[in-house]
Amino acid sequence: MKVEVETYGEVDGKAVDLITLSNDNGMVVRVTNYGCIVTSIEVPDRDGALADVVLGYESLDKYLAGHPFFGAIAGRFANRIEDGRFSIDCRRYQLETNEPPTVQHLHGGSKGFDKYVWGYDLEETSDAVMIHLHRVSPDGESGYPGNLLVTHTIGLTESNALHYDFRAVSDKPTIVNLVNHSYYNLAGHDSGSVADHQLTLFADFYTPVAETMIPTGEVRAVAGTGLDFREPVRIGDRMEGIEGGGFDFNYILHGKQKHGDYRMAADLYDPSSGRFMKVMTTQPAIQFYNGFKLSNKPWFGRNGCKYEAFGGLCLETQGYPDAPNKPHFPSAVLRPGDVYQHRTIHQFGTR
Template sequence: MKKTIETWGEVDGKRADLITLTNSNGMTIRVTNYGCIVTSIEVPDRHGATADMVLGYGSLERYLGGHPFFGAVAGRFANRIRDGRFCINGQSYQLETNEAPTGQHLHGGTRGFDKYVWGYDLEESKDAILIHFHRVSPDGESGYPGSLQVSHTIGLSEDGAVCYDFTASCDQPTIVNLVNHSYYNLAGHDSGSVADHELTLHADFYTPVSDNMIPTGEILSVEGCGLDFRTPTRIGANMEKIRDGGIDNNFILNCKETDGAYRRAAELYEPTSGRYMTVLTTQPAIQFYNAFKLSNKEWIGRNGYKYEAFGGLCLETQGYPDAPNQPHFPSAVLGPDQLYHHRTLHRFGTR
């Protein structure tokens, strides 16, 4: 295992670093402490040729100019909250409604966790290097109650796994839902549509949404619709069953497939390169987004490549969207006597 650290720039008077981790099998990840953004994941294909698996930029300045959460941490509450409103113990809170097309609160607001420089420490062993990011989100930040102490670990192991661990505690009741928001394309970030990727989701049910992208409260079977990925399925084949081909849905993970403490959440395979990615998590759900909205704005990524709709996909392990307003969903409330702790593992390889 090897590491390098370089100064990448400055935000609000704080130094932003770019940390590069490399294992002996030729896999490299790059992460910045600005927004805990994973800027790059390079993985060899079945012939040993390396390509970058995630959409993103090559400089801090480009991230500061705006992006659709490329590789970033999303929080204090990832995904959407209806009308930006929620209630805890009879106390109502109003957050900003920062997603203009829907009028909902999204990913913590216009300055969520992705817009801050985090402190960090490194933990090294012969088998892995872990980056432990940390910050305190003060009471009232972005409208959320309570002073929240957050730790987010991102690491690379010798056996080709990238970990995303989250821990948080708060001095008063609040809501928490933290995810990594990387966009993956296993053929390479500059290779076009992910329609030919094969996806498996270990989910029998999903939570449908209304036109404003908020869950209706129903829990429906994936059977018979374009959201059935229970067996390896070419993504484009299911996109053809959906109006405009757009997928941005929360899938409820079952417990039929486990790996130690983890639920098996997803397997993604790209047949041309032979690369695969297996997603394991302790979270109850996964949001699959096929980036159908990327063409709504112009996003010019690394090496001048223009990212278009369906040019990547997100597999965000999470709690349920709008959980604070859906009493039958798993609770997103974190009390002062509780610890929020969730782990996700992405294993990369070829076949």
Template sequence: MKLKQQNWGEVEGQSIPVQLFTLENSQGLSLAVMNYGCIVTSIEVPDRDGQKADVVLGYENLDKYLQGHPFFGAVAGRYANRIENGCYTLDDQSFELETNEPLTGQHLHGGRKGFDKYVWNFAVEQQQDAIFIHFSRVSSDGESGYGGNLVVTHTIGLDESNQIHFNFRAITDKPTVVNLCNHSYYNLAGHDSGTVDGHTLKLYAQFYTPVSENAIPTGEICSVLGTGLDFTQAKRIAENKACMPDGGFDHNLIIDASKYEGEYKYAAELYDSNSGRMMTVLTTQPGIQFYNGYKLSNKQWLGRHGERYESCYGMCLETQHFPDSPNKAHFPSTRLNPGEVYEEKTIHRFSVK
């Protein structure tokens, strides 16, 4: 295992310098991540012939990230995904958050200055077969409207089994809500190779949470059978895309726990037949948000080395709790109380076939 650490600049108004960490294993897989927003900037993966490509959308310097981006590789929090009208209630106390998603009028990914906009503290753990970067910060009581001082550790690591780890741990001094995930956009053919429509996807999910026109779950739990969300058998994304309005996927699916590996449930398998690259997603989380990046063309995103990222050039498989859970009592709870520990883990395992 190799580790390289370099200065990557500074963020105005934040005292911690930005550092970029590059981790590489003996299989030739490398991961680059910085402590600003815990952003994964690069994942280079060999194909079946040993040729490497960067399989995540992103930028080559800090300045581009500071100019704005659609959560390329970043942590989303304090609450990933949406909360209806930015409002929730805990113990008869109402909390009002920003409604920062213009198209829907909802609270999204923690607000305009969520966890992705902070420079985190860090500690490096080097093992013989793995390297982990432990990012940490305190989200203060009232930050972005949320209650409670939340002490958060987000660990990102790489091991010799070609596994990238995304682990979360948090405690609070007041009741609050927590939902954290990594928001990387993947293209297993390479970030500069066009759309992911030709990728084959399997989701270990037989049910999903339908949403109303404002992108908030209705509260129903519906079967994927007979819908474009049926990836219970591996299918080319393009095949199901034709069944979706605007060709868009941005849906929370309920992981069915039909296949386990220790404490982890299988959530997804993504495959690019041209390169032979495969990514298997395992998690302790109850849901996975599948977003195929169909809205990327809404703005001009000039990515790494000037590559223009168009609609569906990358896709997200965000393991998380369900959207709007604070307002849906029958959804898995996102409440965290003093004395409890929030802990969730996800693995992205890379292979070729």
């Protein structure tokens, strides 16, 4: 294992670093402490050739200019909250409604966790390197109650496993839902559409949404619908049955297949390169978004590559969207004395 740290820039007078993790198999992961952004993941294909399999930029300036959460942490509450409103113990809170098309609260607001410089510590063992990123989100930040102490650990092992761990405590009742928002293309970030990727989701049910992208509160079976990924299926085949080809759905993990303490969440495979990515998590759900909105703005990534619609997909392990307003959904409330703690593993390899 190897770790390197280099200066990446500065934000609000705070130093921003780029941390590079690499293992003996040739896998390389680059992370910046600005927004906990995973800027790059290089993985070998079946012939040993490396390609960068996440969408992103080569410079801090490009991230500062704006992006659709490429590789960043989303929080304090990832996904959407209806009208930006929620209540805890009969006290109502109003958050920003920062998603223009839906007028909902999205990913913590216009200045969420992805737009802060985080402190960090490095931990090295014989078979892993871990980056422990940390910050305190003060009471009232973006409208959320409570001083929230957050630690987000990103680590790489010799077995090509990428770990995303989240831990948080608060001094007031608050809500928390933290995710990594990387866009994956296992053929390479500059290879075009992910339509030929094969996807398996370990979920029998999903949560339907209204036109505002807020869950209706229903839980429906995927069986007999175009949202069924219980067996490996070419993503493009499913896109043909969806208006505009766009997927942005929350799937409920059934937990029938386990990996130790983790639920199997997803298995993504690119036949052209042989690369696969298995996702395992302690979270109850996963959001599958196939990047259909990437063409809404011109995004130019590394080496000037233009990222078009379907150029990368997200598999975000999470709590349910709008859980604070749906009492029958798993609770997103974190109370003083309790610990928010979730872990996800992305296992890379070839077939």
